[in-house]
Amino acid sequence: MPELPEVETMRRGLAGVVGRRIASVEFPRSRVRPLSIEPAAATIARRIVGHTVAAVVRRGKRIVIELARGEAVARCGRLWLAIEPRMTGLMLVVDPPTEEHVRMVMGFTKGGRGAQPQRLLFWDRRGLGTIRLLDDRGLDAVCGPHKHGPDGLVVNGADLADRLRASRRAVKVALLDQRAVAGIGNIYAAEILFRCGIDPRSPCRRLPRDAWERIADVTRALLAEAVAHEGSSIGDETYRTADNRVGRFQRQHRVYGHEGDACTACGGAILRIVQAQRATFFCPGCQRRPGRGAAGSARRGLASRRPTT
DNA sequence: CGTTCAACCTGGGCGC
DNA sequence: TGCGCCCAGGTTGAAC
Numbered sequence: 001m002p003e004l005p006e007v008e009t010m011r012r013g014l015a016g017v018v019g020r021r022i023a024s025v026e027f028p029r030s031r032v033r034p035l036s037i038e039p040a041a042a043t044i045a046r047r048i049v050g051h052t053v054a055a056v057v058r059r060g061k062r063i064v065i066e067l068a069r070g071e072a073v074a075r076c077g078r079l080w081l082a083i084e085p086r087m088t089g090l091m092l093v094v095d096p097p098t099e100e101h102v103r104m105v106m107g108f109t110k111g112g113r114g115a116q117p118q119r120l121l122f123w124d125r126r127g128l129g130t131i132r133l134l135d136d137r138g139l140d141a142v143c144g145p146h147k148h149g150p151d152g153l154v155v156n157g158a159d160l161a162d163r164l165r166a167s168r169r170a171v172k173v174a175l176l177d178q179r180a181v182a183g184i185g186n187i188y189a190a191e192i193l194f195r196c197g198i199d200p201r202s203p204c205r206r207l208p209r210d211a212w213e214r215i216a217d218v219t220r221a222l223l224a225e226a227v228a229h230e231g232s233s234i235g236d237e238t239y240r241t242a243d244n245r246v247g248r249f250q251r252q253h254r255v256y257g258h259e260g261d262a263c264t265a266c267g268g269a270i271l272r273i274v275q276a277q278r279a280t281f282f283c284p285g286c287q288r289r290p291g292r293g294a295a296g297s298a299r300r301g302l303a304s305r306r307p308t309t
Numbered sequence: 310c311g312t313t314c315a316a317c318c319t320g321g322g323c324g325c
Numbered sequence: 326t327g328c329g330c331c332c333a334g335g336t337t338g339a340a341c
Contacts, residue, residue, distance in 0.1 A: 001334035036317085061335075086335045088319080101319085126318045128335070168311065178336090185334055232334080237320080239334070256334095277313070279333085 013242025
């Protein structure tokens with residue numbers, strides 16, 4: 001579920017927990033599945049109770065809570081709680097959809113001004129999400145530059161061209177690679193390529209140089225717009241903001257989830273195909289492969305003149 | 310290098 | 326009504 005815009009919206013909704021002191025933390029029903037929670041729940045609790053939330057930041061599709069404890073920071077370095085929502089995880093400061101799927105409950109000491117949240121929850125229906133307590137080195141290993149490329153809100157054409165220009169992969173599959181650009185998921189990959197007029201099956205190495213500039217421009221603009229709309233909520237029990245409201249960007253989706261609908265630009269039918277075991281939605285009329293004739297009405301100038309041989 | 314598959318999980322929807 | 330199957334916003338590791 002949550003891609004960059006949804007996780008960024010969650011992060012913004014957690015502003016009220018910054019500066020709060022952690023009084024308790026529990027991990028009900030967190031599975032023993034390897035990697036879902038590290039280290040053991042009791043160890044995390046022992047190590048973070050008493051700490052203050054210094055900041056809540058986002059790294060790609062993760063929420064990262066920076067924990068501080070006075071001079072201990074200078075002595076031991078910082079401590080980070082990295083939460084990865086995966087498909088169905090939510091960060092909430094209000095009551096959860098069900099008690100059953102609450103995976104973490106962090107309680108704060110009283111204080112703060114006005115209506116400050118009493119607690120921070122991680123709710124995750126499918127339970128694929130992960131919670132990890134990390135030091136500086138661990139954080140770098142999990143979401144440092146080795147794992148994450150430039151963030152989708154600031155990526156530029158040169159970033160993408162450097163990483164993907166020579167790749168044989170289909171451009172849609174490549175955009176899901178977090179090492180190339182961090183934060184794009186299945187919904188936004190489809191929407192970005194539709195707005196670029198590029199066929200998702202196009203091999204990266206066949207795209208003309210200026211395509212990377214266009215993809216980067218559209219990526220930044222589309223993700224920023226999606227953040228402004230507080231992300232995309234599809235169906236019930238789906239993504240919600242930290243105070244349990246639905247996002248609004250799903251109304252702007254042009255291809256994702258629209259198989260068989262008429263394209264808003266050309267009227268042709270939206271197709272659904274499978275790439276790398278994931279659904280891809282696109283408009284074959286508006287989205288062209290380079291070197292295969294004129295681009296559709298939505299775009300000009302993206303089609304390469306070079307033959308595909 | 311790139312692709313494919315299986316796993317990790319729960320639950321909604323659909324065809325029979 | 327019930328059963329079985331497919332599908333879902335993500336990621337990882339093994340096999341080919």
